[in-house]
Amino acid sequence: MQSCAVRFKGKPDMKNLAVVMVVVILVLSAIQTGFAQSTQELKDLRQEIEGLKEGQKAMQRDLQEIKSLLRARPAAAPAAPQNPLINVEGAQFKGDKLAKLTLIEFSDFQ
Secondary structure (H helix, E strand, C coil): CCCCCCCCCCCCCHHHHHHHHHHEEEHHHHHHHHHHHCCCHHHHHHHHHHHHHHHHHHHHHHHHHHHHHHCCCCCCCCCCCCCCCCCCCCCCCCCCCCCCCCCCCCCCCC
């Protein structure tokens, strides 16, 4: 198992220690200022959140209205099945001429 340690040649002097302390203080102060927010920013964020909540409630009301309108509407009658007749006599084909099912592909090669 390896250990991770900072080793100095000889005794650590005050200059090296001071440099390390300055770097640590600068890093900590930069982190702290990044998290600090003014009370006005917090108020603005709260107002924005409240506005988003109101918008969400309005969308939910609209959805409920749409659902009720759809429920009140009579159901459409199902379409009658269609049996189209397509004359493919003389056209190229693959398979049995007397097959019960015929698949026809319409293509446009332009």
